[in-house]
Amino acid sequence: xxxxxxxxxxxxxxxxxxxxxRNDMLVKQxxxxxxxLKTGTTIxxxxxxxxxxxxxxxxxxxxxIVADKNCEKIHYIAPNIYCCGAGTAADTEAVTDMVSxxxxxxxxxxxxxxxxxTALTILKSHLFxxxxxxxxxxxxxxxxxxxxHLHAVYPHGSTDTLPFATMGSGSLAAMSIFESGYKxxxxxxxxxxxxxxxxxxxxxxxxxxxxxxxxxVITKGGKEYLRNYKKPNPRTYIREKGYSFAKGHTQVLSTTxxxxxxxxxxxxxxxxxx
Amino acid sequence: xxxxxxxxEDRKGSYVDxxxxxxxxxxxxxxxxxxxxxxxxxxxxxxxxxxxxxxVLLAADMAGSYGSTVRYKSIHRLKAVGxxxxxxxxxxxxxxxxxTQYLDELVLNDYMWEDGNKLxxxxxxxxxxxxxxxxxxxxxxxxxxxxxxxxxxxxxYxxxxxxxxxxxxxxxVATGFGNHLARPMFRNEWREDLTLEEGVKLLxxxxxxxxxxxxxxxxxxxxxxxxxxxVVISEPFALKPNWDFKAFHNPTLGADxxx
Numbered sequence: 001x002x003x004x005x006x007x008x009x010x011x012x013x014x015x016x017x018x019x020x021x022r023n024d025m026l027v028k029q030x031x032x033x034x035x036x037l038k039t040g041t042t043i044x045x046x047x048x049x050x051x052x053x054x055x056x057x058x059x060x061x062x063x064x065i066v067a068d069k070n071c072e073k074i075h076y077i078a079p080n081i082y083c084c085g086a087g088t089a090a091d092t093e094a095v096t097d098m099v100s101x102x103x104x105x106x107x108x109x110x111x112x113x114x115x116x117x118t119a120l121t122i123l124k125s126h127l128f129x130x131x132x133x134x135x136x137x138x139x140x141x142x143x144x145x146x147x148x149h150l151h152a153v154y155p156h157g158s159t160d161t162l163p164f165a166t167m168g169s170g171s172l173a174a175m176s177i178f179e180s181g182y183k184x185x186x187x188x189x190x191x192x193x194x195x196x197x198x199x200x201x202x203x204x205x206x207x208x209x210x211x212x213x214x215x216x217v218i219t220k221g222g223k224e225y226l227r228n229y230k231k232p233n234p235r236t237y238i239r240e241k242g243y244s245f246a247k248g249h250t251q252v253l254s255t256t257x258x259x260x261x262x263x264x265x266x267x268x269x270x271x272x273x274x
Numbered sequence: 275x276x277x278x279x280x281x282x283e284d285r286k287g288s289y290v291d292x293x294x295x296x297x298x299x300x301x302x303x304x305x306x307x308x309x310x311x312x313x314x315x316x317x318x319x320x321x322x323x324x325x326x327x328x329x330v331l332l333a334a335d336m337a338g339s340y341g342s343t344v345r346y347k348s349i350h351r352l353k354a355v356g357x358x359x360x361x362x363x364x365x366x367x368x369x370x371x372x373x374t375q376y377l378d379e380l381v382l383n384d385y386m387w388e389d390g391n392k393l394x395x396x397x398x399x400x401x402x403x404x405x406x407x408x409x410x411x412x413x414x415x416x417x418x419x420x421x422x423x424x425x426x427x428x429x430x431y432x433x434x435x436x437x438x439x440x441x442x443x444x445x446x447v448a449t450g451f452g453n454h455l456a457r458p459m460f461r462n463e464w465r466e467d468l469t470l471e472e473g474v475k476l477l478x479x480x481x482x483x484x485x486x487x488x489x490x491x492x493x494x495x496x497x498x499x500x501x502x503x504x505v506v507i508s509e510p511f512a513l514k515p516n517w518d519f520k521a522f523h524n525p526t527l528g529a530d531x532x533x
Contacts, residue, residue: 161521161526162521177459177462179483204461
C-alpha cells in the first residue's frame with residue numbers, strides 16, 4: 001500500500017513567540033527590558049462553616065516602585081464566585097475577565113447558577129495551553145449548588161483543592177498564620193479574623209505586599225465584598241496648614257512683560273479651503 | 275601552567291597533586307584573585323531564637339540534608355560555647371564543625387590562662403563576625419548562617435552572623451526559611467516578659483509550621499535554654515502534626531473533575 005502523503009494542518013493557535021524574539025533583540029541592541037506591572041501580593045482563601053472567605057492586600061508594584069497603593073485584587077467571576085489574582089496584573093485581569101464573560105454566556109445557555117469547577121476548568125485549560133507564560137497565580141473560591149469550594153490555580157495550569165490556601169510573594173507569611181490558626185468549622189467572625197491576620201502578616205512582613213486588606217465573604221445566600229476592610233497603614237502626617245496654595249502664596253520678586261506682537265509679523269492671506 | 279592559580283601556601287609541602295587539590299578557576303591571570311567554587315553539600319535548615327524573661331531560647335531540627343535527601347537525622351546543630359552561650363547554625367555542616375573547632379580553641383586558650391576570665395556572648399559574636407567577613411573577602415566563605423544566644427551579667431544576648439558577614443542583634447531571630455515562616459509569628463506574639471513555658475510554646479508553634487512547609491525539615495527538634503545558671507540543651511523531641519482535616523480525606527468531593 002502506498003504511503004499517503006498526509007498534510008498536517010498549519011498550527012494557527014498556540015503562543016506566538018515573535019514578540020519575545022523582538023524583546024530579546026532590543027535588549028541585545030542595548031535597550032532596557034520592559035518592566036511590567038506585577039502585583040507582588042499576598043492573597044489567601046479559607047473555607048469556613050458557611051462558605052468561603054477570600055482576602056487580598058492592595059499593593060501593585062512595578063519593579064521597586066509601588067505603582068498602585070490601593071488596587072483591587074479580588075476579581076468578579078460570577079455572582080457566587082470570586083477570584084484573587086497574583087502575578088502579572090494584566091494577566092490576572094485578562095484571564096478572570098475572560099472566564100467571567102464565558103460563564104455569563106454559559107449561564108444564559110443553561111439557565112443555572114455557575115459552578116466553581118466550571119471556572120476552574122476554563123482557567124486551568126487556558127493557563128496550561130500558554131505553558132506558564134500567562135503569569136497568573138489565582139485563589140478561586142465560591143459557593144454553588146454542590147457546596148463551598150476553594151482552589152489554588154498555578155501559572156502552568158495545575159490546581160489544588162484545599163481548605164485554606166495562600167499565593168503570592170507574601171504567601172509564606174500568610175501561610176504561617178493559617179497553619180498555626182486554622183481549625184475546621186470556623187465561624188464567620190473567626191474566619192474573617194484569621195484571613196485579615198494572614199493578610200496583615202503579608203502586608204507587614206513582605207515588601208511586595210502592603211496598604212490595605214480586602215475581604216470577600218461568599219455564602220449560599222450571597223456575597224459580601226468588603227473593600228478596604230482594614231486600613232492598617234493610614235497616612236499619619238497631614239500638613240496643618242493644608243495643601244491649597246492660593247494666589248499670593250508665593251512671593252513675587254520681579255515682573256517682566258514682553259509683548260509678543262512686536263516679535264511676530266502677521267501676513268494677510270487667503271482663508272483655508274475646506 | 276596551573277601554577278599561577280594555586281595559592282602560595284599550597285605550593286610547598288602539598289602531598290596531593292596540586293591541580294586536583296581543590297577546585298580552581300583556570301582562566302585567571304596573575305592579577306585576579308584565587309576563587310573557590312563552592313556549593314554547600316550537607317546542609318541544615320532554619321534556626322530560631324527568642325529572648326524571654328529569664329534568658330534566651332534557641333531551637334533547631336536535627337536534619338542534615340544532602341541536596342534533596344535527608345541524609346542525616348541526628349545532627350546537633352546547637353552547640354554550647356563556653357558556659358553561657360549557644361551557637362546554632364544553618365547551612366553547610368562541615369563549615370559549622372570548623373567554626374566550632376575554632377571557638378573551642380578560643381575557649382581552651384582562655385581556660386589555660388587560669389584567671390577565671392571567659393568570653394561573653396558579645397565577644398564571641400564579634401569574633402564570629404570577623405571570621406565570617408574575612409573568609410568572605412577571600413572568596414572562601416563559611417557557608418553558614420549562625421545564631422549566637424547567651425546571657426552575661428544578667429544581660430540577654432541574641433545575634434546573627436551570616437556567610438557574607440552581615441550581622442545584627444534582635445529580640446527574636448531566624449535563619450533560612452524561618453525568616454519567612456517564623457519571623458511573622460514572632461512579630462505578632464513576642465513579648466519582653468515571656469515565661470519559659472510561653473517561650474517554648476511559641477517556638478514549638480513555629481517549629482511545627484516549619485515542619486509542615488519546609489521540605490528540608492524533619493520532626494525531630496532540640497531546644498537550648500541559656501540563663502544565668504548556664505546552658506541546657508534538651509533531648510531530641512517530636513511534635514504532633516495534624517493531618518486529620520475532613521477536607522484532606524476527599525479533597526475533590528463535590529468538585530468532580532478537578533484535582
